[in-house]
Amino acid sequence: MALHGWRFFGVSATIIIYIGGVLFLSMNNIPGSHPKRVRIERFAEFSSFHSPRFPMPSRKMTIRWCRELKYLNHELPNYPDYKAGDFDTALPSDISAGQMLAMPMPMLTALASFPGSGNTWLRYLLQQSTGILTGSIYKDYGLLKTGFPAENVCNSSVLLVKTHEWGAKAWAPFSKAILLVRDPEKAIIAEFNRQSGGHIGFASPDRYKRTKGKYWQQFVSNKLKGWELMNLSWARNFTGSIKVVFYDDLVHNTERELRSILEFLEFPVNEQLMRCAIVRKEGIFRRKKRLLSFDPYTPAMRAELQARRRLVYGLLGRQE
Numbered sequence: 001m002a003l004h005g006w007r008f009f010g011v012s013a014t015i016i017i018y019i020g021g022v023l024f025l026s027m028n029n030i031p032g033s034h035p036k037r038v039r040i041e042r043f044a045e046f047s048s049f050h051s052p053r054f055p056m057p058s059r060k061m062t063i064r065w066c067r068e069l070k071y072l073n074h075e076l077p078n079y080p081d082y083k084a085g086d087f088d089t090a091l092p093s094d095i096s097a098g099q100m101l102a103m104p105m106p107m108l109t110a111l112a113s114f115p116g117s118g119n120t121w122l123r124y125l126l127q128q129s130t131g132i133l134t135g136s137i138y139k140d141y142g143l144l145k146t147g148f149p150a151e152n153v154c155n156s157s158v159l160l161v162k163t164h165e166w167g168a169k170a171w172a173p174f175s176k177a178i179l180l181v182r183d184p185e186k187a188i189i190a191e192f193n194r195q196s197g198g199h200i201g202f203a204s205p206d207r208y209k210r211t212k213g214k215y216w217q218q219f220v221s222n223k224l225k226g227w228e229l230m231n232l233s234w235a236r237n238f239t240g241s242i243k244v245v246f247y248d249d250l251v252h253n254t255e256r257e258l259r260s261i262l263e264f265l266e267f268p269v270n271e272q273l274m275r276c277a278i279v280r281k282e283g284i285f286r287r288k289k290r291l292l293s294f295d296p297y298t299p300a301m302r303a304e305l306q307a308r309r310r311l312v313y314g315l316l317g318r319q320e
Contacts (some may be wrong), residue, residue, distance in 0.1 A: 063124075063147040065282065066276035067131045071150070071157040098129075109265060110177040111158040114230040116190030117182035118247045119162050121283065122261075123148065125250075126159055128277035129258050130267060136162035159265065166233035175240045178261060180248035184227045185297065185305050188220055220301055224308055231312050244316050254281050296319065 112133070113119045120143065123134040133150035135158035136143075144151040154161050158290065160178065163170060171177065182190075235244065243264045250257045255278050262269055313319070 011171050066128050066273050069133050072132045073157050108174045110174040111160045111162050111181035112177050112234050114227045116187040117180050124283045129274050132159040134159050166230045171238050177242045179234045179244045188223045228308050
């Protein structure tokens with residue numbers, strides 16, 4: 001009898017454990033009962049994976065704003081918001097570029113630049129000097145969490161909207177534009193660093209020598225063409241009001257350039273905020289300088305960079 005009792009107890013315990021396990025697994029597979037793992041897209045312009053190799057400002061590196069940031073206009077006009085990717089799909093395919101440009105344009109100002117030209121830093125300066133949020137056609141989660149909560153906002157509630165795109169569809173939503181131009185030699189290096197190491201990180205020296213330097217050589221060739229097309233497309237073909245700002249001028253004469261930009265935006269200057277913005281002008285989104293032990297540009301690359309720079313700068317009215 002005792003043996004039968006122990007057998008019954010063992011079988012009962014096994015059944016109970018089995019049923020409990022089934023119930024536990026079932027509860028954990030109920031939709032919505034636990035958070036799903038979401039793929040993080042760290043940078044909107046170029047998809048990348050979440051990696052400790054791509055440093056972003058940490059929670060300790062929080063931005064001290066001169067005053068609490070706010071939206072410019074809460075009562076939006078009666079036109080759709082434009083978001084990243086909308087420029088190719090927002091309008092029917094049978095609408096030509098000419099018809100698009102003839103449409104009434106919303107009162108939006110673009111902050112257009114080739115990647116690596118200081119767009120994020122200028123947005124930071126404008127938010128400090130005005131207290132107004134700036135938007136973007138992209139949704140960069142790194143920026144969204146570290147001082148730019150209006151990422152992916154593209155309407156008149158923001159001071160202006162970041163874009164790296166060019167062409168009729170890219171500028172169709174905008175009535176005014178600020179074109180931020182940087183020396184291609186430095187802009188291309190900055191973009192190479194961003195793609196390899198994030199907004200404030202660096203590419204490792206080995207990446208310049210990848211595939212015996214062919215990868216870097218092709219990168220420079222492609223980006224130099226893009227730099228020329230981006231800047232000349234906006235400067236020569238955009239039909240709205242445009243103001244060209246050179247990155248070097250912004251670095252060396254920050255206050256003067258900010259005042260000029262705010263005048264173009266028809267936004268009143270708050271002297272207290274302007275003083276505060278200048279004191280805090282460095283922020284956390286300017287990449288620190290790093291000297292390489294070698295020159296990444298070959299003599300042929302430098303000759304082509306200088307030729308393109310002279311051409312574009314000349315057409316933009318800047319003589320060297």
